[in-house]
Amino acid sequence: MVKKFALIYGITYAILGVLGFVPGLVTAPETATHLAAETAHGRLLGIFPVNLWHNLVHLGIGVWGIVAAKGFDASVLYARANAVLFGLLAILGLIPATNTLFGLVPLHGNDIWLHLVNTALAGYFGFGPPVRGETTPSTSRG
Structure with a gap:
């Protein structure tokens, strides 16, 4: 099941x-957030703040998941790393001084709850517990 999670x-x-990166799907930001990377800055689907670096991180996480889905241990590592990563990003998004990741990536607004949902899913x-038929990874779970 964790391999399916990593793939999906x-x-x-x-x-x-x-x-x-699709201009028609990214609306202009409502407020003037000062970012070092203004390229592709806006709200994806009018909801989630993104910019060039944010999109590249999404692509990287996506490719990593697709590659990790080929093995159980890699999928577990992927899920655990994403649980920790998105948990940290949600916390950073709540702190005004860090909600743009020091001017690089917007982490505010709807990204906060999305990161919390991602943390819960990846953490699960x-x-x-491993599903029947899957072997446990070399590191202990829990």
Whole structure:
């Protein structure tokens, strides 16, 4: 099941990364957030703040998930790393001084709850009990 999670999550993030570069799907930001990378800055689907670096990170996470889905251990590592990463990003998004990741990537607004949902999903698959028929990874779970 964790391999399916990595594949679906990876495909989803790869698609989101590409969609972030489609001008018709990214609306202008409502407020003037000062970012070092203003390229492709806006709101994906009018909801989620993105920019060039944000889209590239989404693409990277997507490709990583697709590659990780080929093995159980790699999928577990992928899920665990994403649980930690998105948890940290959600916390950074709540702090005004860091909600643009020091001017590089917008992490505010709807990104916060999305990162929390991602943390919960990835945490469930990364730290939950292994499904019957799958072997446990070399590191202990829990």
